[in-house]
Amino acid sequence: MRDSAANGQPTDEREAADQEATVQKTSLLALSRRSRRADEQSDSSESGVETAEFAVPAPEAGDADSSEGAEMSERAEKRQGFKHWRRQRPFIGGVLAVLGGIELFFSGQLDLGNMQIQFGIEGLQATVLPIAIVVLALLSIFRPTHHVFYGIIALVLAVYSLIGVNLGGFIIGMLLSSIGAILIVAWMGPRGPKESEAAEGETA
Known part of the structure; x- marks a missing residue:
């Protein structure tokens, strides 16, 4: 009985030590994952700020079409006016x-x-x-x-x-x-x- 008790004590201590080691490993892994996520978020936010700073607003298609249409109408009016003046x-x-x-x-x-x-x-x-x-x-x-x-x-x-x-x-x-x-x-x-x-x- 004494031998079994003596043998049982070190096994319990080993199990406890193994459990503590696994807990420490999992906590370290969680910390490393959190730090990686934080780094990725900071990088993405910085790149977003840079792109926002250096981004040039592209002209809208509707504005370009309207300006071209106005120029074409002005040219057509000038041609019609010259034709009318020439016929007189x-x-x-x-x-x-x-x-x-x-x-x-x-x-x-x-x-x-x-x-x-x-x-x-x-x-x-x-x-x-x-x-x-x-x-x-x-x-x-x-x-x-x-x-x-x-x-x-x-x-x-x-x-x-x-x-x-x-x-x-x-x-x-x-x-x-x-x-x-x-x-x-x-x-x-x-x-x-x-x-x-x-x-x-x-x-x-």
Whole structure:
């Protein structure tokens, strides 16, 4: 009996020691897990703050679409306004006459070193005729009520440039000015929106 009691005491002590060791191990594992979780949470919070600080707000798709739509509508309004303004005056004829007058002006100013090209009568008319044609063409565009008067004078000056300004600016300036003046004279007056739409429908 004494032997069994003596043998039983150390086994109980060993069991108690083993239990304490397991409890310590489990507590250490729990502490290590808690510390890892705390570290992970702190890292995630820091990264979230950094991303929030350096994040650039992206533009919303709705705002971009609305701004693009506004720009497109403004462009369309400008085009419609220019078309309406152009239909109220002899625009194409005036532009051609202006181009012809510019060509006449520069054809009378040819200077190749020591040689100056001048086929017509020398004097102010090599400068005055082109400027007069350009002024008449601009007047017909911006003052279309007297387009016939401006067109006839521009046509006379364009034909006279054949004699007065280097064979009419080597015939190119005379042709441009003459065609532009004829279109200015032949202009039928301003067209309303209904007439212009009907004419476009017929041509289509």
